[in-house]
Amino acid sequence: ETVEGLAALSGDRRFAFDSYRRFITMYSNVVLGLGHDDFEEVLDDHKDRLGVTVDTDLSAKDWEKVVADYKAVVERNLGHAFPQDPHDQLWGAVGAVFTSWMNDRAKFYRRMHDIPESWGTAVNIQSMVFGNMGETSATGVAFTRNPSTGESRLYGEFLINAQGEDVVAGIRTPQSLTRAGREEMGETALSMEEAMPVVFAEFVDVVGRLESHYRDMQDIEFTVEQGRLWMLQTRNGKRTAKSALKIAVELAAEGVISEEEAVSRVEPAALDQLLHPTLDPNAARSVVAAGLPASPGAATGKIVFDADEAERLAQLGEAVILVREETSPEDIHGMHAARGIVTARGGMTSHAAVVARGMGRPCVSGAGEIHIDDKAQTFTARGRTFKAGEIITIDGGKGEV
Template identity: 50%
Template structure:
């Protein structure tokens, strides 16, 4: 039996449905679902992900049955749209788009307006009486096809670092200068016609081959380019970041083109069935009159609010779709409401209005921030759309984490370019002045300054500076590095692994992506995204306990869970905060971090390097009051809840990781020979702490553990435990 690789949709009937995402990709499955719901979707067909698998398994060749299935599906689209692909009398134009099972926005390729040729252009001009529209569409095809198919998919390296798209965009800029205009929309049909000729000449000169004038060459070129883009750098990187499989492949969607730029009764837009920034159950979106969809997404023109509810002080003067085309807006509003209820989740939709007719081009689950995710889930539970269990599973743990940290104001963030990006080790947002040492961080902070500690990497010796800093930024290290672990434990904003940082601590400067920043310059970190910005951006304070949706979510979790919830703490302050958030005890109290306080670290080091039991006990007695005080506060805060305390655990060399100057100062402070101190420190070093002392330390260094035990026993004897 011949395998089925092509699935059609249009005129209210489709071969696929929403639960076929693994086969049809998210876009193809949802186009089929909308079609089956009776929503106006331009006719088309989907090449399944199995074609992608065959393509890569067979040296980039297609299944033998595919060509005939594509031609049959194309004929079906022609019949439904009453147009013919490549025809000189009534031509059909199509788009070629990607569509993986999991949305990968912008990571793969798209080609629009496929089918525009020297044969079909005159007919379209005659039918539309709009040469500007036709030549604008043609130049977009040339630009996309030459970039996506003839350069990237062909593996052509850009000459002199300038890709074909940049070169063609340069021609547009030159034309606008000649005309004395600033916007693409100011160019007329004659301009676009001349530019189309110039585009094709440039393509031939740069890429060494003619732009194809055969519609089927364009179609198959576009299909191949989409499959090849699955293995492109952008797509691979995105899958690595999102933890997505390389095996699932992409589908390809071929769909009849509809145009939002044919005149004043045409438009295009992107919208969400709920507000993705706040979670409010309000239809939210933007639109443009007489434009194509990429104009909204790429920001070529400033879009208008889709409805009156979306107006603000900044866009009051812009006409909404609700005001401009009330009947079409009402139709769109009914459809978005239908989709939101049908999918039982917030949808991200794309639409085009062509000559007064509304077409839906896409629906998918919309991206949202943490606060919005929680509100949407709770609201949908209250509306009876999802169950209690579904409500909890709709909220990613990272969404909750966002609510616990101050965040960079999204509106301010949108107005500034990213300076550098790294790994988002500690969520939330923070602004501060750059400092390069832990001591400076502590000193500046003691003067009331906000600082960001910028280091190649951090060590336990930097803890005081990390604690004083508003945020930590490192050039090296990963998500399990010292900086990342400590910062997360403190809920401190932190970005690690910013390889583009070139830090010169001696000169107190850092070079990054061609810019030089000095000590004292302001930067802002978005630890949730891993982005760093120049200057001081405003922050939005976190107050999750005053968030009604957050409280409701936690209440639902309490109703469903069967496990108790205890917390990890290191300080009495941690214990108090944990209780506020509903902890039922302490599962692990890590005591080693209590010793990194500047007032305690010297006594700790004195105990570690002591040569006699007497000297060691003297140092221990200095630590005893600190430990007793901390344990008392933690146990009192827990007020009867269980507390598990882990006694001293880490390799001892971590407490004495010092440079030569610090060793010299410590030798003076402890009245010990510097060379003897250095030898003692070197003797403590463990190459692999996981295979080192760990729980055997009480046998080798019993004084420290005995001191901790004594603290707890004293508390018990005093009746405070």
């Protein structure tokens, strides 16, 4: 009933069923405990059958069939139908957030950042805005300063006709926010500044006010729904040690913070990152894949495709490089254990890029030439195949493997 109502209200049946299939996937994962793999397999099968490569090419009828197959996945794995009552769905989601405080990745994150277990978590319930309501809608992630270099200019990515997880998970290749960023990256797709100039001007004004208010570089998520800008969240952004130093110095020079506060904002332990390994620029290198320079530094290690295996080998003293299609919060322990990270999908604001910068790990994201076969534990790039356990080197400053 709800999806039919959303279709009637919006006048866009494709949008309604696209939103419904996203909801089934996320709710099944977060609340019901199902993995993403079965749902991804269903979607990939539909795209292969239709001869398309991106989600936006699927029609309303296509999404209706995907939804039916997704519901079958839930019933097959759990022995009961996907819940239909909105109140049951809401309370299931609330309960899942509270329960998440004690899951393994949350406990690991707390240990890593010295967060007391006694704090607990809260639940925000807010109405949804949709970035996937057509070509006048969009979603994105922005930093008020460059989180890798500290440069004082707007930095980030967005996608037209998409929802937030598409940017963070690297489902599609995101576009730059600014024209300067697009030209710097050599992209042909229009930036937000060019594609949505009126909304972009409003966005620039808002993010400037947010940085002034919080007196620090901000990591911001936003959605544009049919030409109207919505700010979803803001927080102090994760950054490299080099970036932290530059941002602190410049905020002090701008009179935003005192020199004493600037000094206190740079963790002494983080200064070790300024001495991160680099590759000899004159040494011969055989580049097997290229992606985005998501987090600077160089690392060499054994190829690993699984976060648990990365942690296990690291505990044995092995240097490993975690290679994934994309990363998610479930991979946090493996990312922490690895010397470096490579993802086949995702942009400069993807989960892998943001977390790697915060950890000081070299990272190459969006290396689309890499094709991973999880079952065979191999990846193929430029006609060559590499197995788990083989040694590779990554240059996070150049985006090379």
